[in-house]
Amino acid sequence: MENFTLSDIKPKLENMIDVRYREIKFGKELVTLVFIDSLCDVKLISENIIAPLIQYDEKPIKDINTVKQEVLLTCPANEVDNMDKALNQVFSGDILIFFHGLDKVLSSDVKGYPKRAIDIPITETVVKGPREGINENLKDNVSAIRRRFKTADLKIEEFKLGVRSQTAVNMIYLDGVAPKKLINYVRDKINIINTSDYIAYANDLEEAMKAKGTPFDTITYSEKPDILSQKISEGRVIVLFDGDGFGVIAPHFFIENFQTTDDYTMNKFMSNTARILRWLSFLIATLVPGLYLALVTHHFRLIPSVLLFKMTVFRAGVPMPTVVELLIMILFFQIIREAGVRLPQPIGPTLSIVGALILGDAAVNSGLSSQVTVVIVGLTSICSYLSPKLYVAIFFWNTTMVVFAALLGLPGYYMGFILLVSHVSNLTSCDYPYFYPLGTVNTFKYKDIVTRGNLSDISEDIFVKDDEQ
Amino acid sequence: MKKLLLTLLIVALFLSNGCAYRDMNRLKFVTMSIFDRNELGEIELYHELFSSTRGQGQDLGVAKRVTGYARGETIGDAYYIGQSNTSLPAAYDVNKTVVFTENIAKHGLIDIIGAFGRNQKPTLKQYLFISEGQPTELLGAKVQDEEYIGIYLEQMMIFQEHQARVISILLNDYLNDRLRGSRVAIVPTVRRVVYKTGEDVEISGAAVLVNDKMVEKLTLNEVATYKFLTGEIKLGDITVDNPQDKGKLVSLLVLKNKTKDDFEYHGESLIYTIEINTVCSIESVQGKIDVTDDKVVDQIKKQAEEDIKKRGIELFEKYQEQGIDLFNVELQLERKDPNAELQDVLKNTTLNLDVTVKIDGSQTTSNSR
Known part of the structure; x- marks a missing residue:
């Protein structure tokens, strides 16, 4: 059941010059497309939504499922029954398709906006090893990490931060490797970030998690997906923010300030x-x-x-x-x-x-x-x-x-x-000693301390059961 | 964190009674201090100082050697009077050379040496010397290779100590020697000399101090013998007659020297045995000699052994007669056999020197020196 109409949504989109309304005939019915052209790929809309709709005039449309299954070429195509959700999708770069005759609204992902190319990170240069860096696009960044793990254990949880900005935040960890208390700790910290009037960035989370009253950074960041992936495989939690070119790594230990990618590639x-x-x-x-x-x-x-x-x-x-x-x-x-x-x-x-x-x-x-x-x-x-x-x-x-x-x-x-x-x-x-594993009484597996040993000896997760206590 | 920092700072300030801060360019550094005693019984303090002053033009600073003088009834008096005579305080922190004149050493150092032990500012690693002649002679000496006599003497002790005729003693060791055993300390003597090439300051031997008073003097050869017997010698020479050329000499270079001592205690007498093993090589030869002839080499070896033995026994007996326990026999006996009940140890001691000289074929030295 449709809870809102085009006339409900139009006042909300007033005074926005990049909002586009496109009306087309679909059979005997009128269909209105609503999208923001600065966030959407117009070519994608033309070829995969408008063209199929115009060309499809042979049969009478009985229900919305037929449209989803036989007409639209985009993916996904979901029904929307809530106006706030619909607006959020429009502002995220999705398109809303109002089928007036069917009293239904569909949304589809047609995002397309300029973004920075995958580049060599200037703050983390390496002599040898992967040179790829992440950019400000969350989907690209998640993809760069996902590519390195062909497993169902890689979990990606999504959060929306900020009442107005609704910034997408992804928390990534390896299930069964990352300690549960660490996952809960980071999840709690993400949830308490209060950025109602501001746009959330990685530094908001860093500040929420960092030890107070110290010039030492107890949480770190990286713009290299190979480092982020390596940290995930060690059992750490990574948080990526949409619009931020850095991934937050938690926890971070003192001895890691002296480690670089070249240490493992040279x-x-x-x-x-x-x-x-x-x-x-x-x-x-x-x-x-x-x-x-x-x-x-x-x-x-x-x-x-x-x-x-x-x-x-x-x-x-x-x-x-x-x-x-x-x-x-x-x-x-x-x-x-x-x-x-x-x-x-x-x-x-x-x-x-x-x-x-x-x-x-x-x-x-x-x-x-x-x-x-x-x-x-x-x-x-x-x-x-x-x-x-x-x-x-x-x-x-x-x-x-x-x-x-x-x-x-x-x-x-x-x-x-x-x-x-x-x-x-x-x-x-993140409740782990910053000097870890130096000076800690717990048993530890972290073997990469002052000097590194053979890669085969140090390449494993770093947390043990004792750490869970 | 802030509270902790603040608390620590306040506690630190209270404990230290303020900030004892000194800038190095607002000090004059003493490089040598000479102590003498005048006819009135006053302590006379002469010091050589390193001073830095503002330079002119492109030079930011200029180093300057200055000398100072002060006298007082006590060493403390002399020190404070000396301090009031300079624009910048004289810092004794880095002074490594303390010289006592023969005059004050013969009178006794007991009244002034205590101040060195009690004052925490100067280092205990100061070299002690006894100077011959007037203090102004040493202070005014123009040594060619070093402007500062104090640094010259310090470096001489550091780099030439291994020489047979050079003996050194640190203040720290002197403060120990003066209180233990027979309370004998041996301090090198220095003097200003004028050669054809110019002025120099040289080691002239060593003074023997008993109970802080200079009682005797060792010649350079006696110093070498003393070092032979105590195993301190690292570099030196032994001169013997050339067995194949009468009237000519052969000089042996000491390559290695090991000394081992032992006591044989027989009721009322003590036999003090020093075993000396020396490795030498033939250094210089006057006249002709066949060094491939074993008999000749053996003759040289025997002569060298006898020479060391003779010199050693003469030195020991000379001081034994004067009642000076130069080799600290009493202390060594006490260490080895604390239960020994021997009266008048030195008088009842006989020195037995067992010298073995081995003559090596080459002058291959055992280290880079």
Whole structure:
């Protein structure tokens, strides 16, 4: 039974220039097609809906099933009996077909709008391995993952977020591999996202799931379907948002900040060397500025005399205390980095030259900083680029440790270090320890920790029954 | 998290009684301190400092060697008076060279050495020296390869310690030696010399300090013998007569030296045995010699063994007569046999040297030194 008519729906679609009404004769009856041309493939409509309807005038139509079975060439073709649902479908790129004589309305998927092609992701470049990246189209993204799993265990649950935007969200996991408590956790978090007035994006879910009050990201993302699929096979849950080119991965652990796709596609020894370098760089970026400050302001005796005297000469013309000098230089580097990220690409190299001149030479010659401080801050910045997802955490914690070291020297520095370790140890990701499997008492299967072993040894799901407790 | 951070900061500040922050360019670093005693009994402190000042033009900073002087009734007095004589505080944190003049060492270091043990700022890894002559002579010496005498002496101890005639002692070791066993410590002596090529500062031997007072002096050869007997020698030479050319000499290069000691305790007497195994090679020969002749090599070997033995026993007995336990026999006996009840250990000790010299055919050295 039809609950709404064309005249009911027309007022709702007023003042929309991209809404199209197309009336055609179908036998003796009038049929009206309603669709939004900016969301639909007009050629598809013409060839698979309009043409068959016009050409079909031989027999009288008895019921709507005949239309579905014998006339329309599109898929699917469903009856619609609710106006809100019908409107939602129109705004999603479906077509509504009003059969006035039969008092029935059919809807069909005729989506067709411009979208970004499958491209090489710029934030996750690889030397060897799949280069495919996801785009902003949910269907394409799901397809990229679905292609990698020929199994009925791959489950895709759909949610609609936002009262007005009705953004489609898909939660993907491997049934029997992903822990149930994890699936429930992510499902609950998706359900509580309140975006009534805003369009929901992946970052809404990330924020809902991330640990609060920390610069460490306890939830991560990827724009590579091979990584997303790999995470699914490990037992994790992936969430894709329509209109967002990133997939949310839950949970995310600290040690994963040092893993890249190349670790698994390149020679094991090369991968491990690179991974150790990443760990080392993280430690340098986080710990060296504080250590430097503690040594040059409190513990001169720990510096070899020859180096100490050289550093003293370098600092002779610097009027500011070392801590101020160090913080200024860290700030300069942050400003240049931020400018580099925001600037259009053609201006980037110019900025690099100006930045290098200011920080490398002019700051020293002007007496704002000493050479050693420039080297320390430069080294810190370069090292922090090796783990881009930890960049904010590194910046926050190395500055904190600089302050601690300035106050108390090495004892303060150690206090800062203990605070850092206890802070990271205290974090959780989807109720799993963020340090997992490091420092956890539960039995774990996660074998890919600091260095990776043979692929055959590490390629399995990472959660065990203990984790369910 | 924020509360925890804030609490920690406040606690840290309270515990540390504020911020003990020092900028390196606002300090003068002491590289050598010399302690002397004047006729009034005051402690005189001379120091050599590294100072950095603002440069002109393109130079951002300039290094400068400065010297300082202060005197006071105690070492503390002298130190604080010295501090008030400079624009920037003098930091003793990195000082590695402490020199006592022969004058103050002979008077005794007991009044000043305690301050070194109690002050936590300077490192305990400072090298100690006794200087011959006036302190200004050493302070004013113009050594060609190093502007700072303190650094020169420190490097000499680090890189030349393996030489037979060079002995070194750290403040840490001295503070131990002065309190244990027979309270004997051996400290190298230095002096300024002028050669044809210019000025130099050289090691002239070693001072023997008993109960913080300099009582005797070891010559360079005695230092080498002492190091032979204590197994500290790594590089050196032994000179013997050329058995095939009268009046000429043969020099042997020490390649390896191992020392093992033992005690034989016979009621009222003690036999202190030192077993020395030395591997040498023929280094230089005056006159003619047939090194392929086993008899000749054997003669050289015997001469070398006798030489080491003679020198060792002479050194031991010289100090035994003076009642100075140079080899810390008392302490070593106590360690090996704590129940030994021997009165006047040093007097009742006889040194038995068992020296074996092996002469190798080549000068292949055992390490890169």
